[in-house]
Amino acid sequence: xxxxxxxxxxxxxxxxxxxxxxxxxxxxxxxxxxxxxxxxxxxxxxxxxxxxxxxxxxxxxxxxxxxxxxxxxxxxxxxxxxxxxxxxxxxxxxxxxxxxxxxxxxxxxxxxxxxxxxxxxxxxxxxxxxxxxxxxxxxxxxxxxxxxxxxxxxxxxxxxxxxxxxxxxxxxxxxxxxxxxxxxxxxxxxxxxxxxxxxxxxxxxxxxxxxxxxxxxxxxxxxxxxxxxxxxxxxxxxxxxxxxxxxxxxxxxxxxxxxxxxxxxxxxxxxxxxxxxxxxxxxxxxxxxxxxxxxxxxxxxxxxxxxxx
Amino acid sequence: xxxxxxxxxxxxxxxxxxxxxxxxxxxxxxxxxxxxxxxxxxxxxxxxxxxxxxxxxxxxxxxxxxxxxxxxxxxxxxxxxxxxxxxxxxxxxxxxxxxxxxxxxxxxxxxxxxxxxxxxxxxxxxxxxxxxxxxxxxxxxxxxxxxxxxxxxxxxxxxxxxxxxxxxxxxxxxxxxxxxxxxxxxxxxxxxxxxxxxxxxxxxxxxxxxxxxxxxxxxxxxxxxxxxxxxxxxxxxxxxxxxxxxxxxxxxxxxxxxxxxxxxxxxxxxxxxxxxxxxxxxxxxxxxxxxxxxxxxxxxxxxxxxxxxxxxxxxx
Numbered sequence: 320x321x322x323x324x325x326x327x328x329x330x331x332x333x334x335x336x337x338x339x340x341x342x343x344x345x346x347x348x349x350x351x352x353x354x355x356x357x358x359x360x361x362x363x364x365x366x367x368x369x370x371x372x373x374x375x376x377x378x379x380x381x382x383x384x385x386x387x388x389x390x391x392x393x394x395x396x397x398x399x400x401x402x403x404x405x406x407x408x409x410x411x412x413x414x415x416x417x418x419x420x421x422x423x424x425x426x427x428x429x430x431x432x433x434x435x436x437x438x439x440x441x442x443x444x445x446x447x448x449x450x451x452x453x454x455x456x457x458x459x460x461x462x463x464x465x466x467x468x469x470x471x472x473x474x475x476x477x478x479x480x481x482x483x484x485x486x487x488x489x490x491x492x493x494x495x496x497x498x499x500x501x502x503x504x505x506x507x508x509x510x511x512x513x514x515x516x517x518x519x520x521x522x523x524x525x526x527x528x529x530x531x532x533x534x535x536x537x538x539x540x541x542x543x544x545x546x547x548x549x550x551x552x553x554x555x556x557x558x559x560x561x562x563x564x565x566x567x568x569x570x571x572x573x574x575x576x577x578x579x580x581x582x583x584x585x586x587x588x589x590x591x592x593x594x595x596x597x598x599x600x601x602x603x604x605x606x607x608x609x610x611x612x613x614x615x616x617x618x619x620x621x622x623x624x625x626x627x628x
Numbered sequence: 629x630x631x632x633x634x635x636x637x638x639x640x641x642x643x644x645x646x647x648x649x650x651x652x653x654x655x656x657x658x659x660x661x662x663x664x665x666x667x668x669x670x671x672x673x674x675x676x677x678x679x680x681x682x683x684x685x686x687x688x689x690x691x692x693x694x695x696x697x698x699x700x701x702x703x704x705x706x707x708x709x710x711x712x713x714x715x716x717x718x719x720x721x722x723x724x725x726x727x728x729x730x731x732x733x734x735x736x737x738x739x740x741x742x743x744x745x746x747x748x749x750x751x752x753x754x755x756x757x758x759x760x761x762x763x764x765x766x767x768x769x770x771x772x773x774x775x776x777x778x779x780x781x782x783x784x785x786x787x788x789x790x791x792x793x794x795x796x797x798x799x800x801x802x803x804x805x806x807x808x809x810x811x812x813x814x815x816x817x818x819x820x821x822x823x824x825x826x827x828x829x830x831x832x833x834x835x836x837x838x839x840x841x842x843x844x845x846x847x848x849x850x851x852x853x854x855x856x857x858x859x860x861x862x863x864x865x866x867x868x869x870x871x872x873x874x875x876x877x878x879x880x881x882x883x884x885x886x887x888x889x890x891x892x893x894x895x896x897x898x899x900x901x902x903x904x905x906x907x908x909x910x911x912x913x914x915x916x917x918x919x920x921x922x923x924x925x926x927x928x929x930x931x932x933x934x935x936x937x938x939x940x941x942x943x944x
Contacts, residue, residue, distance in 0.1 A: 369943070
């Protein structure tokens with residue numbers, strides 16, 4: 320039997336005036352999954368997320384959270400969601416604890432001890448009774464996470480969570496997110512325009528562009544798709560002679576020389592044969608190296624190489 | 629589902645943790661006290677023999693009333709004053725000038741300050757959430773937008789009530805210290821149906837404060853609506869104050885020019901005191917007419933706030 324998805328989006332559409340911001344978007348997030356939502360700036364990620372948390376109205380389509388219709392039973396459905404939408408904007412004139420108390424009062428049947436529990440979880444015990452205006456961005460981010468985790472949601476929605484964090488902060492955040500997802504049995508939906516980030520954090524990724532879903536893939540699948548051709552770099556000597564010979568051998572492929580190295584597309588299975596052949600041709604081989612296909616290549620390929628934010 | 633009381637506790641927390649709220653409370657207390665001293669300075673030495681004063685004024689009024697060409701409104705006003713003065717002389721009831729009650733009647737003007745502060749707090753409570761960006765985390769909770777808005781609206785009046793009680797209490801204490809309890813028992817006098825009636829001075833003063841509460845209720849509701857619609861506390865505060873201070877003057881001008889439709893304007897109805905002493909702005913206006921007009925505006929402002937807040941897409 321298939322498990323009920325934590326989040327199910329059915330043909331979600333948002334129109335503002337005559338402009339379609341999000342078009343016919345459908346996807347599912349499974350329990351315990353970290354799901355990436357990837358797209359260039361302006362692709363409709365934030366609009367989608369705002370619809371998922373009820374900040375924006377839905378023009379057409381449905382959002383089901385734990386099987387509950389968000390529009391029809393907002394209060395019931397949203398109780399399962401913890402979210403940070405863009406920057407975690409908290410009340411600067413309140414202390415961290417007062418901020419959490421404020422959100423605690425807005426959720427149902429959560430024991431008050433839970434506040435201390437999440438404070439500990441995000442590691443803010445030292446500063447929780449200080450005013451938020453004295454917090455660094457990283458601390459605000461932690462407090463933002465604390466408020467999102469406060470009511471033990473089953474779905475955590477994070478919109479561009481690492482915006483403005485330094486590399487160390489991003490790494491911390493990533494590790495923590497993974498741990499929490501496991502320990503709190505959370506499904507996570509993370510939006511990002513940073514491919515490297517999604518690559519490191521997520522199990523599955525949806526790629527969207529201009530409001531449309533282009534592809535949903537496993538991250539591993541996206542990164543190394545072994546069937547396909549990929550670019551190899553050959554460090555050989557004499558390189559010019561090798562180039563002419565390779566061009567003769569592969570007349571229909573793009574063989575180039577860049578920085579004294581030969582670059583050509585190959586299937587993995589062709590490599591042993593090719594090296595044997597080159598040895599025969601008395602070409603000296605120093606290295607044959609695949610250019611690692613990153614999510615970025617894949618992403619550019621999927622989105623037709625449009626500019627990333 | 630989420631308890632309304634808890635939502636109001638939240639608004640309470642946010643209001644009283646803002647330094648601005650305490651500055652406002654401080655100003656209100658200072659002004660209440662200063663008001664007492666000013667009143668004392670104004671009436672110093674003016675006490676004298678109140679009997680002689682009243683008798684002199686009555687002789688003048690008698691002469692005035694003999695004038696056949698006197699217009700009706702002035703005649704009615706002078707007749708009332710004459711009647712009350714005569715009642716004071718007959719029953720040995722000195723007027724409440726220069727004592728505790730006299731001062732308290734004047735301090736009802738502090739209600740303008742209470743209204744001002746309530747407008748500021750209520751406008752900030754909505755628009756502030758938008759400008760700080762905290763609206764996003766506020767609306768993604770299991771509480772409907774209607775409830776959140778209602779909690780904000782009600783707690784604005786909670787603050788208004790607190791400010792009102794503080795202003796009243798502080799001027800009362802200042803008055804007791806400055807003037808003692810002299811004239812405590814003297815009732816307030818008013819004329820109704822050609823007869824002089826007595827009323828407890830305390831009730832009279834509370835009534836004066838209460839009548840100003842109409843302005844507070846309407847202008848706060850108005851400011852609340854503007855801040856929901858435009859998400860700008862500056863605009864809401866500015867517009868509400870501008871209308872509060874100019875509205876009644878404009879309405880009076882229009883009424884003086886003889887425009888009858890002026891009676892449907894909000895500001896022609898916010899001052900209910902003429903129905904208790906004096907004449908209405910436009911002939912034929914009654915208390916129930918004004919209350920109806922106020923109710924219509926009240927419902928309209930609230931309906932707009934609610935609709936806009938309910939429908940609004942929270943972007944940026």
